[in-house]
Amino acid sequence: MTVSPEPLSSEPLPSASLDEVAPSEVPEPELAEAEAEELPEPQPASRSGVNWRWLVLALLLGSTVLAATVLWSKRANWRGPNAIRITTPTAILVTAAGLGLLQWQLDRRRRQDLFLLSQQQADIARQQAAEAARERYLDSIGQWVLQRSLTTAPSLLRQPILPLTPADPNGLELEIQVARARTLAVLSQQDASGRGSIIQFLHVAELIVGEYPRLPLHHACLNDANLNGLYLKAINLSDAHLSRADLAGAYLREARLVNTQLNEAQLTDASLGHAILWDADLRQAELRAASLVSADLSRADLSEANLQGANLQSATLWNAVLRGADLSQAQLGGCMAMGADFTDADLDGADLVQANLSEADLSGANLSGADLQDADLVRANLSGADLRGANLSRADLSGADLSDARLDNADITAAHFGDVLNLSEGNRRNLCKRPVSQLEAHHPTTGLSPGQCLGCDKPDDS
Secondary structure, three states, X not given: OOOOOOOOOOOOOOOHHHHOOOOOOOOOXXXXXXXXXXXXXXXXXXXXXXXXXXXXXXXXXXXXXXHHHHHHHHHOOOOOHHHHHHHHHHHHHHHHHHHHHHXXXXXXXXXXXXXXXXXXXXXXXXXXXXXXXXXXXXXXXXXXXXXXXXXXXXXXXXXXXXXXXXXXXXXXXXXXXXXXXXXXXXXXXXXXXXXXXXXXXXXXXXXXXOOOOOOOOOOOEOOOOEOOOOEOOOEEOOOOEOOOOEOOOOEOOOOEOOXXXXXXXXXXXXXXXXXEOOOOEOOOOEOOOOEOOOOEOOOOEOOOOEOOOOEOOOOEOOOOEOOOOEOOOOEOOOOEOOOOEOXXXXXXXXXXXXXXXXXXXXXXXXXXXXXXXXOEOOOOXXXXXXXXXXXXXXXXXXXXXXXXXXXXOOEXXXXXXXXXXXXXXXXXXXXXXXXXXXXXXXXXXXXXXXXHHHOOOOOOOO
């Protein structure tokens, strides 16, 4: 049955276009039997008949045992009927035991072969059923999109999804809920490539793009999905499950991934500029060389994520968690990371110029060689941090905790150390030995020099 061509009909969309896809997409018994008949029958092959090699080995074993028993009986001076009475049954018993053991081994291997073959057949059947379900789903959704695009005003298709109300004259909201249910059911049955195909189709059809997608995929199962290298600009997969998904090289600019599960996802070289990832789970995600320029990662969990060489310039990391993350050589210039947790993170050689790290937790972090020019480190926790060779020129460290921090060879030109906490006397003296050009340069905002803040009465310019 097709949709009536009359625009804005008072009748809801007939069920033929969407109900063709059953929630479970399990084939009927007759279809399953037909598919099973097409599959090859189990063929244990060479092990199903007599295996002459094992038979010969068994006979050799029996002969060897018989000869050994005869020789042993001669050495024991057994002669006549006594020797025959002892050696013959012994040889027969040993040979029978050997044959029984060999037969057991053959049966065991045959059972293993049958089990593996049945598993292969079951996998093939599941794959065929999933492919058939995917084809029916894509046809059904495609027809629905085409029919609704022709009979419904575009504004209705792009409006925010609201709860079902009697004021919906076209039944569009109900159809969307049915389509979403069908989509979630089919996605749960697909393998990695099948899920990727469906997502690509829905994106091209503009059903899952923008702030208010026409077909929300909240809680959709996309774990392990293969989305490698796909063009998915402005896609909305908020609240979806994408654990271990392959998004390497994918174009996800302006994507909305709010509260999305992306733990252990592969995002190497992915483009996520201006993407929104509020509260996203990116634990142990692979983000090497990924572009996150101006992305919003507020409250996102990036614990132990690999962001080596990633571009996070002007990104928002407010209250984000980056414990143990690898940010070596990453570009974080101008990022807003207030209150972020960088505990034990690796920021070796990272670019943090003009980064806002106020009240951030950088305890135990590796900041050796990092560029922190003009960075805001007000009340930051730098206890145990490694700042050897770091560039802290014009950085504001007011109220920062520097207990056990390593500051060897750090450039403190015009840095502000007002009210720093837990700065050891040894560190203070070492800082006071910096060149006069560093100690006497005044911070552009406070007008105080490092020497004045640190109480260096006689700066040593040696």
